[in-house]
Amino acid sequence: MSFFETLAARIESTDSLVSVGLDPDPSRLPEFVADADLPRWAFNRRIIDATHEHAACYKPNAAFYEDADGWRALEETIAYAHGKGVPVLLDAKRADIGNTTRRYAGALDDGGLGADAITVNPYLGRDSLQPFLDREESGVFVLCRTSNPGGSDLQDLELASGEPLYERVAALADVWNGNDNVGLVVGATAPEELAEVREIVPEIPFLVPGVGAQGGDAEAAVEHGLAERPDAAVDVGLVNSSRGIIFAGEESSRPGDEATYFGAAGDAAKRLKKRLNRHR
Ligand SMILES: O=c1ccn([C@@H]2O[C@H](COP(=O)(O)O)[C@@H](O)[C@H]2O)c(=O)[nH]1
Numbered sequence: 520m521s522f523f524e525t526l527a528a529r530i531e532s533t534d535s536l537v538s539v540g541l542d543p544d545p546s547r548l549p550e551f552v553a554d555a556d557l558p559r560w561a562f563n564r565r566i567i568d569a570t571h572e573h574a575a576c577y578k579p580n581a582a583f584y585e586d587a588d589g590w591r592a593l594e595e596t597i598a599y600a601h602g603k604g605v606p607v608l609l610d611a612k613r614a615d616i617g618n619t620t621r622r623y624a625g626a627l628d629d630g631g632l633g634a635d636a637i638t639v640n641p642y643l644g645r646d647s648l649q650p651f652l653d654r655e656e657s658g659v660f661v662l663c664r665t666s667n668p669g670g671s672d673l674q675d676l677e678l679a680s681g682e683p684l685y686e687r688v689a690a691l692a693d694v695w696n697g698n699d700n701v702g703l704v705v706g707a708t709a710p711e712e713l714a715e716v717r718e719i720v721p722e723i724p725f726l727v728p729g730v731g732a733q734g735g736d737a738e739a740a741v742e743h744g745l746a747e748r749p750d751a752a753v754d755v756g757l758v759n760s761s762r763g764i765i766f767a768g769e770e771s772s773r774p775g776d777e778a779t780y781f782g783a784a785g786d787a788a789k790r791l792k793k794r795l796n797r798h799r
Pocket residue numbers: 540542580610664665666667704705706728729730731732733759760761762763
């Protein structure tokens with residue numbers, strides 16, 4: 520089954536577009552997991568237990584795992600999410616020259632991390648993405664128009680053809696989509712660009728980060744993030760929130776209570792699911 524078929528089935532069975540970002544910043548982990556062998560894994564396991572029924576996907580960001588214990592925590596996390604039937608999109612923003620990028624793409628193999636999809640950076644061009652694109656069953660989300668304030672610095676630059684760079688990336692993604700496994704990353708903080716990119720690639724699903732802590736536009740994320748696909752009963756796309764879900768317990772009225780803390784994450788995921796569904 521291809522990644523987008525798996526994702527469509529998950530979106531349908533959970534009635535959810537929510538990608539739960541697993542970004543376990545060590546400086547924000549609660550006391551309940553401090554003494555665990557792998558605190559990030561202990562944290563993620565509890566977050567997955569609390570949120571999986573509302574999660575179309577989990578999106579760990581590699582930045583929060585890039586040390587020796589981190590890779591173990593990430594491996595455990597991916598296996599546990601799979602055990603709950605939830606696909607995993609590794610946000611690693613990879614790509615490099617040939618031999619290096621072949622190794623990076625190993626994160627999508629069972630002998631590697633076994634992620635179902637990955638984010639990649641198009642800056643080095645097609646050959647840098649080829650090993651990812653060749654894994655027909657895996658999803659490849661190409662950074663197109665990112666959600667950060669500096670996303671416009673390069674991505675909005677006008678090319679000689681008159682189009683902005685992010686629009687060229689969208690058009691190229693369509694060309695690179697020979698295996699029907701390409702998605703695009705377009706931030707919810709750039710709603711006009713979201714609409715423009717959707718015009719260029721009607722059939723490519725988007726990963727839309729930036730709702731929640733970054734204050735992006737949830738309605739635009741749903742309106743433009745979803746793609747109608749011939750192989751799916753539902754429109755396909757993902758809207759991600761990380762800190763707004765996993766650290767929702769910091770706001771809870773009884774912060775010393777583990778059940779309350781993780782329950783708040785489950786409630787936040789459910790609230791986002793409902794909010795997004797109002798715009799479907
Ligand atoms: O354009 C982009 C691409 C990736 N991200 C990543 O998504 C999450 C967002 O986290 P929040 O806590 O919901 O703000 C994080 O992993 C980013 O690195 C993005 O925000 N924008």
